[in-house]
Amino acid sequence: MKKNLTRKDIAEAAGVSPSTVSRALAGSELLPRSTIERISEIARDMGYHPNVLAKRLATNRSFQIGFAVPSVLPGKGTFRTMYFSNILDAVVKEAFSRGYGVSIYPYELENDSFITLKTGKHVDGFVFAGLKKDSGLPLALASENIPFVIIGSQYKELNVPSVNCEPLPGITEMLEALAERHVKRLFFVHGDMDYYDASEQKKALLKVTKSSAVKLAGVLNGNYSRSSGYEAAAALSTKLKTGDCVFLANDRMAMGFYRYCYEHGIQIPLDVSVIGSDNDDNAYGLFPELSTIEQPRTQMGQAAVSMLIDILEKKKVKTENIKIPEKFLIKKSI
CATH class of the missing domain: 3.40.50.2300 (Response regulator)
Incomplete structure (x- = not known):
């Protein structure tokens, strides 16, 4: 495998121009989806890793997802609770597979802080887990067109995307x-x-x-x-x-x-x-x-990140409320 691969190398292998490779790896809407997928696959097979900073500058995006959770739960820390740690594992794994990083933020931030994180290009969107039914955060973010997906709750009146069991x-x-x-x-x-x-x-x-x-x-x-x-x-x-x-x-x-x-x-x-x-x-x-x-926490975390990235990359515009079925495990206590 050649070291220090460039977009020119990918272009030669794909039979396209370097500028087409740049557009494809940025997910440009100017190219057919089939072209983007073909060039992306060639780049992966060749072991090409784009310069992250250059990618961010070229697309005006951070390629970071904000994972927002309560900072403290009664009697223990958030990620000592299996619900949040299991979902976090899935969120990080799915985001990384799609070329995104994950930053963690507490709900205790003011609503305006979440909006600033997006407008300031710190993150491209959010996944929320553990919101209470009366939370005003979804309404505040939806009114500002901030991309987000909710895990473990649903706000039908707002028509926002969610993933639940x-x-x-x-x-x-x-x-x-x-x-x-x-x-x-x-x-x-x-x-x-x-x-x-x-x-x-x-x-x-x-x-x-x-x-x-x-x-x-x-x-x-x-x-x-x-x-x-x-x-x-x-x-x-x-x-x-x-x-x-x-x-x-x-x-x-x-x-x-x-x-x-x-x-x-x-x-x-x-x-x-x-x-x-x-x-x-x-x-x-x-x-x-x-x-x-x-409780299908891994699938919930994966589905939420996948849906958010599809929204960010404009692959999916229809709001979805996904429900993943639970199953009963018979053991020795009955």
Whole structure:
């Protein structure tokens, strides 16, 4: 492989002029998509890496994506939470594969700061994760035509692009598995209802249990913390009957539930079945192994970045609201 490849080398291999190579690698709208893809493939095969600074100057773009998250969560740092760290991994990998870098920004910035980051060419667009349902940020950015995609929430009234999980398939599979095991009663500990994911999960469960042999015997408040799972177990300890099942809105709450059961001699699954949601790596240490509904975080992060870059490169102008189905993983806790 030749060192210090230039655009002239790519042009000779592709049978086009150097200026055409420049336009193709910049994604110019003046060229057919087939030409851009052919030249880009030749450049990749030859091991050509364009000068990033020159690319930015030529296109007036940063080729940076801003990944915006809450800077601090109650009791822990943002990326100590598997939800955000899993999505970040996918965002970085997908962005890098498309020639973009990723910068991380906290929600605590004023709305104007996000607008300045875009207008000042620090980033080309944003991916947001963890926005609450009442956040005013999407409206502020949409009104300024700032490109962005939201993960884990949806603002239909604004018609902005989003990527979410679809809880209905996983919950349906879960109830079918419980019915096969002759479980009659299910208790649900929901997550923080300030978030779209939590309300959609609860809505899906209420819908499916209407026609299921497994009846919803009670709903308890939770906030996604281990302590709220522990408290839910304490509240249910006098209500549970042998053969009942408790479904917790995330695996962290299930960890707290397990802790209470261990301390009070309640055997899982002999006395009560337990199901979490997320399929967090941190839950693998639980014994017996936790049955859970897998949240497709990697696919969500990849889809959000792919959609944003398509918008930035004008490959896609139609607003999309993608939903990726969850699935139930049967393990040893039921």
